Amino acid sequence: MDDNDDNFDVLLTSIGFGRWQVPIILTTILVAAQLPVHLVGSPFVSAPMDFHCSPTPPLANGSVLFNVSGTNGTYYNNKCLEVPVNISMDITADISDGTGYFTGLPTCPYIEYDTSIFSSTINSDWHIVCDQDNLRPLYQTMYSIGGLMGSSLSGYIGDRFGRKRSVQVGCIGHLIAVMLTVTVPSYSFILVMRMVFGITMIVMLLPAWNLALEVTPSRHRSLVGMLLGLPYSFFVAGNASIAYFVRTWQFLLLAGVSPGLLLFPLAMYIDESPRWLIQKQQQEKATKVLKNAVKFNNVKLREPVDVTVKKLIEATKTSEELSGCKNVSLRNKLQKLLEYIRSPAMMVILILSPMLWFLQSFLYLSIAINANNFTTSGPFLYVALTGLMDGSAIILSTPLATRLGRRVMIFAGMFGGGVCFLLELLIPSGYDWARWILVMVGFLLVGGSFQVNYIYGPELFPTEIRTTGFGFLHFFGNIGFICTPFVTENLAKYAWWTGGVFFGVSGLLGSLTLLALPETRNKPLPDTLQDVENKRRNKLANKDKKNTAEENKISDSKV
Secondary structure (H helix, E strand, O other): OOOHHHHHHHHHHHOOOOOHHHHHHHHHHHHHOOHHHHHHHHHHHOOOOEEEEEEOOOOOOOOOOOOOOOOOOHHOOOOOOOOOOOOOOOOOOOOOOOOOOOOOOOOOOEEEEEEOOOOOHHHHHHHHHHHHHHHHHHHHOOOOOOOHHHHHHHHHHHHOOOHHHHHHHHHHHHHHHHHHHHEEEEEHHHHHHHHHHHHHHHHHHHHHHHHHHOOHHHHHHHHHHHOOOOOHHHHHHHHHHHHOOOEEEEHHHHHHHHHHHHHHHHHHHHHHHHHHHOOOOHHHHHHHHHHHHHHHHHOEEEEEEHHHHHHHHHHHHHHHHHHHHHHHHHHHHHHHHHHHOHHHHHHHHHHHHHHHHHHOOOOOOHHHHHHHOOOOOHHHHHHHHHHHHHHHHHHHHHHHHHHHHHHHHHHHHHHHHHHHHHHHHHOOOOOOOHHHHHHHHHHHHHHHHHHHHHHHHOOOOOOHHHHHHHOOOOOOOOHHHHHHHHHHHHHHHHOOOOHHHHHHHHHHHHHHHHHOOOOOOOOOOOOOOOHHHHHHHHHHHHHHHHHHHHOOOOOOOOH
């Protein structure tokens, strides 16, 4: 952190935390409120529905597709036809008469769905079964791909045009994508819109989060950062409650994104980040925003706001001139990159920390969206409990990480979670309560370690590349998100135990990466590559001294 940041934090401390920050915090909460229906809403929106296939149309008298006796459990057998049927009708035709649908699929030309749990989902509306069953993971994957793209785009828009403008652009794009999704009758179009959801949500979320932290005084920043994660957990449980009463995917999607209707006018009202305005040397706008802050928080400063802003902008100019950041050539950047690659300490971080983020992200999302594989009675309670566990993890993990250390918390969460998921495979039938306990405790542990890793990850990188390094970790985390549905949707079809094995092994492997990574608790953050190397050398030197002391002690005892 440079002197200009220190001076601005002094000003922010004088302004305090009050009414001025409330609309900005509320903006971040309204953005987070829309995330659950996209990130972990697939157990409801695109849930698989039990079905029955037939090679012939529904009977003229409106009876079921086949004259088969028995309960729904035996009738909806989820089996495709063993002998494909030649389709002569238009594959896009739908001749539903209330009892069945024409799908155009050779192994399931006509289908009837069990609507006892859901009235309709994306999978049932577009017949993602049998010949099209391999398309099931794409609904979740396309959102994660959009999130990957949004991470880069949000950084560009937020840094170039401001945090406030980024939230506004994302909000408008998101609302338009929602309306198109529920009105345009095309599965391919829905997948494209899923990618747009991923882009627009991240374009809103990251700048809104940065804005909230940038207007919060440093003494409150850790607490606010922790509490900002709680609304997401609350709305995960809330989304499950809404889904219990709203069983049609279009209406559930609209309900899940309804906070966006409040977000748009609020995003037009809030102030821009004064820290960003000063960095961009927009003196007049920064002065106006900070005067609003002084007015709404009802405080008095030692000197006029315009004088303070002018000093901060002058300090920014001086800092840029000294650093020469505007004249860094591509060749110098490549040379700097090679220095990091050649550093043994940084190589450990560059190899193991992305691996940890990949495994942790994969594991977290896998458990969150695995509801329909875990229980056949409906995913509502499962998803609601994951929201409760996630919120509990946020509350518990932050103070424990301060007391026990980052590495210990992440290791314990990943290792303990992995053990829970493997033990769940050994529970015999008839002990469902034990399975529920193990899975929810495992998710609590993984969720807690995930929360701590958002603090730990950036601390591993020196200040000069901390933002880039954190983006590097996010990239691999998004790759983990992308891979998730291929396990929960595809592999789980072939053997019931595949999901649990993948979850357990991911937790155990992720925990092993912590053994070689450094602890960061109560230690100064590295500013340069040399600082990272010095920490490694000091650790090795202390280890050698300890070994020498033990050898001398043993030698003395023998004498």
